[in-house]
Amino acid sequence: MFPFIPRKVSRPTKASISQQQPHPAVAQKEPAEMQRVNELSVAADTKGKGKATKSDLAEEDYAILTILSLSEHALWADPELRRTMDFNAEGYIPLSYLLHHSPYLSKLSPLPSEVSLVKAIRAHAGDHLDVRVLVSAPSRAPWYGRTAVKEDSGGFEVRRKSEGCPVHVVENWSRHDWDARTIYMECIPPHHRSIPGIWRLTRTLLSSSSPSTWAVQVITLPPHHQDKETDQPKCKGFALVTFAELEDVTYILGHWPWDRQPAGQDLDGEEAFKYGFRTLSKPKWQALNEEYLSYRKRLLEEIAENEDEEVPTPRETHAEREPTPQQDGPDTSHPALPNVTLSSPYPPGCLVFVRNVHPETNKTTLRTLFSQAYVLDSVSLEAGADALDYVDFNKGMDTCYLRLATPQHAQILVDYLQSNRKKQTSGLDSKGAEAPPADKKSFAAELVEGTREELYWAKVPEKVRRQAVEKALARSSSDSWSELPAKAVALHGAPDSGERKRKRKRRKRDA
Incomplete structure (x- = not known):
């Protein structure tokens, strides 16, 4: 006999998912079951240092994920x-097994406790799921000693109630049958962009046809092409939803077609209509997806071919060229550098676009790598890194933008990368390989000017632009940095034309 545990009789009941009253057999709890829930609740609350990590999901969301x-x-x-369900004569499944093997529950972070799932099921899915407590037997160790037989540790078990399509009928279905019951949803409202949210939205759209709770069978979030296998897919406004009945598929496709008409929508679909919600059958979606992938592949190949044609050939170094007599006129090897004024909206001529960087690199590595263009006799590495104002790079891309302090620094960097064929061998390569492999392209840099430059700086905050203009003015007026273009010749292998530093004579000591 279990001890009597008092409880409140008049407790407020929560509405279930189907907006029906809970079944009396499920709403009432046995005294031993209440004691088990209380003990596990106390153990969960007092575990650790008293700090609990709260999940963003509500109880109803847990119930929806358990139903799926x-x-x-x-x-x-x-x-x-199926084997786990058939192993039990009454069709119960250990809740711990479901928590660690379900594709919906096992990917939650943090992982919910069994007690929280039991509360969610009884509060919102009591008409569709049945939960019971498995009381563990007392340990036999004090009388018989420790044995190799694993004792039952107790816990919770859950099973489906007799509702929906019979399981033995579904076992004979093929993948083609499920694909015929799958549709593609696009432009899902923002606050429904989660698996429980899509489940609720679908139930709302099917409310006029009075569907069962098991109408939605699967909700799949297609991953992005740049996502890794270990990444958790996130809803980006579209999803694949599989139904149990073909009638529900026909209803959704008929009321929310791919080419929508702006009139004739009911109040239940007002929110979905506001965001342009539309659906498409899975076979048609697969055809469009294949067409998109082929178009994307062809477009990337065309871009790669154009980049190969636009990449300038590296110029010969100064050591390989024949010496030419100095001209009295101004130097025309580079265009005139733009003037920076305090009223300029951005520092012109200070933006460089670089291709063929390693996709797995980072901003710190790129800063160190490109700062080598300013390592001169009178300029330290710290000064070179300071000349590189900002590295605009996103992980996974093979291009980046570099914001330089002055137009002189930008021109030096472009000349350096054109004259020195370098390539990153790895994401953490901060020096660059002098002779890159044949299958890897060297860096290709270009000075961004004109409309492209204006469009880029238009996306930069105004405060950052003003700071860049002020920094360019300060550096341009500095004597130490104004000589950088003349000193850049020594970087490409030519001997320095200036006088070498004279050796300091030692002072003779008096005998």
Whole structure:
């Protein structure tokens, strides 16, 4: 016999997912079951240093994820889940197993406790799921000693109630049958862009046809082409939804077609209509997806070909060229550098675009690598890094923008990268390989001017632009940095034409 535990009789009941009253057999709890829940609740609250990590999901979201974890499609796709259900004569599944093997629950961070799932199921899915407590037997160690037989540790078990399509019928279905029941949803409203949110939105759109709770079988979030296998897919406004009945598929495709008409929408779909919600069958979506992938591949190949044609050939070094007599007129090897004034909206001529950087590199490595263009006899590495104002680089890209302190620094960097064929061998390569492999392209730099330069600086905050203009004015007026273009010749292998530093004579000591 279990001890009697008092409880309140008049407790406010929460509305279930289907807006129905909970089943009496589920709403009432046995005294031993209440004691088990209280003990686990106290253990969960007092564990650790008293700090609990709260999840962003509500109880209703946990209930929805549990329903999707026990759908007909989940049982069809996971043979191990079916064997676990068949192992129990009454069809119960350990909640701990579902928590660690479900594609919906196992990817939550932090992982919810069994107690929180039990509360969510009983509060919002009591009409569709049945939960019971598995009381553990007392330990036999004090009487018989420790044995190799694993004792039952107790816990919670959950099962489906008799509702929806029979499982034995679904077992004979093929993937083609499920694809026929799958649709593609696009332009999902922002506050519904999650798996529980898509489930609620679909239920709202199907409210006129009075669907069952098991109408939605699977919700899949297609990953981005740059996502890794270990990344958790996030809803970007589109998803694939699989239904249990073909009638629901026909209803959604008929009321929310791909080419929508602006009139004739009901109040239930007012929110979806506001954001341009539309649907498409999975076969048509797959055809459009293949067309998009082929177009994207062809476009990338054309861009790569154009980049190869636009990359300037490296100029010969000063040591390989024949000496030419000095001209009395102004130097015309480079165009006149733009003038920076205090009223300039941005520092002109200070932006350099670089291609063929390593996708796995970072801003610190690129700053160190490109600062080598300013390592001269009278300029230290710190001064070179200071000349590089900002590295605009995003992880995974093979291009970057460099903001230089003055137009002189920008021109020196472009000349340096054109005369020195270098390539990053790895993401952390801060020196660059002098002779890159044949399958890797060297850096290609160009000075950004004109409309491209204006469009780039228009996206930069005004405060940052003003600071860049002030820095360019200060550096241009500095005597130490104004000589950098003349000193850049020594960087490309030519001997310095200036006088060498004279050796300091030692003072003779008096005998």
